[in-house]
Amino acid sequence: MARKPALKTGFAPHEMSGFIEELTREATSGSERATILVASAHADELLRRRLYGLMVDKEAGAALLGDNATAPLGSFSARTQAAVALGAITSTEGKCLDMVRGIRNIYAHRLDHEIDKGSVKDRVLALCDLVGPLSDVEPIRRENPLQRVYAAAVLALMMGLMVRLMEEGRANTQKPDESAPDAPME
Numbered sequence: 001m002a003r004k005p006a007l008k009t010g011f012a013p014h015e016m017s018g019f020i021e022e023l024t025r026e027a028t029s030g031s032e033r034a035t036i037l038v039a040s041a042h043a044d045e046l047l048r049r050r051l052y053g054l055m056v057d058k059e060a061g062a063a064l065l066g067d068n069a070t071a072p073l074g075s076f077s078a079r080t081q082a083a084v085a086l087g088a089i090t091s092t093e094g095k096c097l098d099m100v101r102g103i104r105n106i107y108a109h110r111l112d113h114e115i116d117k118g119s120v121k122d123r124v125l126a127l128c129d130l131v132g133p134l135s136d137v138e139p140i141r142r143e144n145p146l147q148r149v150y151a152a153a154v155l156a157l158m159m160g161l162m163v164r165l166m167e168e169g170r171a172n173t174q175k176p177d178e179s180a181p182d183a184p185m186e
């Protein structure tokens with residue numbers, strides 16, 4: 001049986017620019033649905049990497065995170081709850097991610113929603129209010145369609161996580177070889 005590839009940890013700068021480019025492209029020329037699904041997929045992947053990077057036993061960690069919703073941490077919701085409980089993200093970031101997931105679920109399961117109407121608009125504006133202390137999205141909010149505002153809010157939320165993942169990746173490459181024998185104690 002072929003061995004599954006390991007989950008990714010860390011986050012390289014070129015991946016950050018790719019994420020920003022894809023989200024910007026969708027927010028400026030794609031559909032509302034595409035913007036929301038792309039943003040939430042990237043947020044979920046960053047969260048998965050953050051959790052996997054904290055796991056000591058990578059094989060057990062991969063099984064916990066799984067590649068489907070039946071794994072113990074296989075859903076966006078379960079990963080968010082675990083990340084908050086472990087201190088991998090703040091409770092405010094957890095609330096924001098739950099809002100991103102909720103908006104994603106509306107667009108993933110229903111066809112009759114518009115981002116600038118009704119409960120979806122209220123959720124996007126609530127997300128902006130929560131993200132506000134993390135980053136200044138207010139000027140963007142005043143001058144752009146709500147689709148772009150949503151993308152900016154998710155991007156602002158994810159920037160902190162991206163930076164932590166890049167730092168984690170650097171720290172992991174600088175760790176001493178753990179398989180080397182311990183130095184004798186004096």
